[in-house]
Amino acid sequence: MSALEQMYQQVIMDHAREAHGRGLVDLGLPHTGESHQVNTTCGDEVRLRVVLDDDTIKSISWEGSGCSISQASISMLTELIEGEDLEMADETIDAFKALMHAKGQGLDEQREDMLGDATAFVGVGKYPARIKCALLGWMALKDAIIQAQKGAPA
Amino acid sequence: MSALEQMYQQVIMDHAREAHGRGLVDLGLPHTGESHQVNTTCGDEVRLRVVLDDDTIKSISWEGSGCSISQASISMLTELIEGEDLEMADETIDAFKALMHAKGQGLDEQREDMLGDATAFVGVGKYPARIKCALLGWMALKDAIIQAQKGAPA
Amino acid sequence: MPLLPDLRPDFPLLARTVRNGKPLVYLDSGATAQKPHAVLNAEADFYQFHNGAVQRGAHLLAEEATDMYESARAQVAEFVGAEPDEIVWTENATHAINLVANGMANASVGIGGTESARFRVGPGDEIVVTQTEHHANLIPWQMLAAKTGATLRWIDVDDDGRMILDNLESVVTERCKVLAFTHASNVTGIVSRVDVLVARAKAVGALTVLDACQSVPHLPVDAKALDVDFLVMSAHKMLGPTGIGALYGRKELLDTLPPSQFGGSTVKVVTMDTTTWLDSPHRFEAGTQPIAQAIGMGAAVKYLSDLGMEAVEAHEQELATRLRQGVADLPGVRLLGPVTADAEAGDMLAIAAFVVDGVHTHDVGQVLDDRGIAVRVGHHCNQPLHRHFGIAGSTRASAHVYTQPEDIDALIAALADVRTFFGVAA
Amino acid sequence: MPLLPDLRPDFPLLARTVRNGKPLVYLDSGATAQKPHAVLNAEADFYQFHNGAVQRGAHLLAEEATDMYESARAQVAEFVGAEPDEIVWTENATHAINLVANGMANASVGIGGTESARFRVGPGDEIVVTQTEHHANLIPWQMLAAKTGATLRWIDVDDDGRMILDNLESVVTERCKVLAFTHASNVTGIVSRVDVLVARAKAVGALTVLDACQSVPHLPVDAKALDVDFLVMSAHKMLGPTGIGALYGRKELLDTLPPSQFGGSTVKVVTMDTTTWLDSPHRFEAGTQPIAQAIGMGAAVKYLSDLGMEAVEAHEQELATRLRQGVADLPGVRLLGPVTADAEAGDMLAIAAFVVDGVHTHDVGQVLDDRGIAVRVGHHCNQPLHRHFGIAGSTRASAHVYTQPEDIDALIAALADVRTFFGVAA
Ligand SMILES: Cc1ncc(COP(=O)(O)O)c(C=O)c1O
């Protein structure tokens, strides 16, 4: 597998084509948080919304456009994190960041398990300029959770 | 003669020690012009005053302080130009400038004759940073003549 | 039109390989150019034999450094048809534009006194730019407007990115104090109708500021012939070093524009609470100057002059057509701007910004990079124009004197495969 | 105190001869330092193998260039005890000070909104400097006062050039919004009582700006330990290239100070009439950055760190005493400032500015130059202090890591002959 193929693995291409969670959902609940992130290199944007129910991430939805890496990454995080609790979300975010900074090497088994399909992004770590793409949604997620915790009413 | 000795010839040292024309003279006449010049490298200043009587430079006087090159140069120009007519003054100013940019080479005989003792500054032309020193008074002279011609009453 | 000889041996970087030993196809010169040995040697020679502070001190090194620094200024001046004291060194072209805009802002609050009055702007005055400006020639003017209460207006562009000049008289009016526009677009490669714009500015008494970043490296440019008031350029796009650019300004303007960077080497007399300025260009060069970089820029314009700017222009035109036509002919690829120039507009740059249907610009760039082809992706510091085209970004290929036709052919071949790779080919 | 080993072989320029084959005695490092091979090689390596635009594009060169550029930032940050995103690259130290002063001027007219309110100054507010400042740390504050209507005040110095701190409370009052002062004087070599000044500024809630141009190259400096808000330095005095300096600022301040140079690479979203900024440090780095120079500055601080700043300081102290005592002991020569430091003030720099009775500074410099000794003559961009000393200029010798005791001995020997040459010796 060439470095390019390693970057654009099939599962990534699939998520890029059919992204999960696209389209902002308004549940009309308190503890809804939103974050808008821009990748300043290319102008790609994402607006991501999180709804908390106690410690649980009840809903993730988003809108935006971007490259296959950013879109697939947001799609996968939606799948991975929706329905999970905050602690697990935090750990997963950290694991994904670690994967991005692993320069194309994998992580330990435990964290790879936690990331599931998202380990497919391992190849991105070899391309520093693309790490921002892969992290875009995750930064939005982290920020939206903080906003939601502030209890901003929907 | 070393380059340094060529620069600081005896006649220059003598003028530097006993400068002509120092002390501003107020003749109370119209067609008096004054110029203030600063050598921005070292902060040296000269204020030079010219009084015209028709086409004749009736009086040159100045005050200021500076290095031996600048002081000797002002002193010599006072001796050379005072009492001369404007055309001769212009030509001498041009000849002195030419000497400064001759990189330590002399000028043709005619212009050297015109400069008299001031040809002793030939050595300064080898030191670009010092040309400003030697020219300081001459710039002031040129400017003061223009001011005087404007007929600014004394 | 004849191409230049193959100059790649003069450019050490072009000999390197990338991504597992692939030869480098460098098509990102619009962002920054590679440097010939002559430029690197000029800087090294300065540091190794002549390094000293300029315009200060009386020792030999200081003299030599000053002489080299001022000679470089004279070289750059000659290159754009100006006098040496009409050239101010700046960190880059962006800073050169800011020097003018910030100087005008300072004049507007009274700095420089009545001598600087002609640079004042305020409520009721207008500042005009265009919709095809690089951020560097847009934001400084936005901020000048914000600081002074003047109004920012702009010349729109058409679907091809050409400035719309029919209604120029209604956009550039008597209220216009300054008209800032690009000489050549860093996205579409269109060369502007400087003649038309300058004529209108003159008719209403507005100052003109020409962003010549993309033109000066590729076409003969003569500031006096163009009759602009200010013109900016960046060395790093002209085969020169990073860290240096230059502002051309008409002497009488530079002598009265107030500085906006204050410090040593710019002053005559300083007391604890007052300062008087030197004449231009030194009044603008605050602090220790980018000396080695100025000398490097001098060497760069010498290299270009030795090639001959007419020859450089011919080379650029030849590549422009091959590149833009090649991209436009690809199925599923949208070229931004016209394929070739309009008759009266003259040249186009050898730049092609494009969008591949169904593939994001970052993904396009990635596939090209994997093949050793370096292009730029994103908005190229020109968000408003991309928004006008209805897109967030594009992929841009751009050439320089060392670019050869086979570089362009390599790009076209790789692009043909991009859609297949992402499974969007017909 | 131990001297450093003889480092001259690391500095190619020091091998050259001057004025008819005389060996060079370079004592003008206070103006600009010579560069070691390590710095020249770092720049050459960048241009030859990695040159590309940073923070843009996705190709290999762009990635490598960005990585080298940001690594250099981290090196400089570590060198002064800061975080990488607390370091902003500037053209030189002068521009770094202007960045703060002009940013405050912009905040004062509303740029940056309420987020930037803490930087606003206006009538009734005071800006305080000292009488021993380099023009770079004086004029920007004069101009901030002129633009905003704030009042400029200053801390006087005594006959030796020491800041008078007894009455500090009456000079730095509750009205003071910013206190800008030098870490070490480029004329007297006195190191300032940063602790006392910072304590007073904090007591009245004023921002502090430390001009560390002369300290950072010679002493260990830790911005956090000094507890200043901003600190500036210039690479060319630190064995680094020309064309680059750096501003340290506390992150929370840098994130809210409005920029004053506008253009590409500083922005998030740009429309034709609005712009939002990136966070620091990028919001301040408008246009194509001085990339090679940043990398060169990184190599320079690595060279200094490898020597060890404690060792550098010890070397400097040893030379300071030899130089200042040597000059002070010469008959008919007046040393500016005290011979050695006061106990509580700590270090002095190995700088000696002096006046030879009856001989103008330019003439002194000329004789020294003729012997191959490079010193600086004039006011050293510090007119107010010279005026305070009752003189227009002085001759200044200054050392660096490559200076050896015999360089200083050569100066002292030559100085002894200067008065004889001009016939003013007793
Ligand atoms: C104390 C001091 N501050 C500021 C500066 C200005 O540094 P630069 O000229 O590199 O901007 C200098 C050097 O000239 C200096 O010695």
Ligand SMILES: Cc1ncc(COP(=O)(O)O)c(C=O)c1O
């Ligand atoms: C048209 C145009 N203007 C201005 C600039 C800014 O030049 P610099 O980044 O060197 O300041 C650029 C290059 O990025 C450009 O292409």
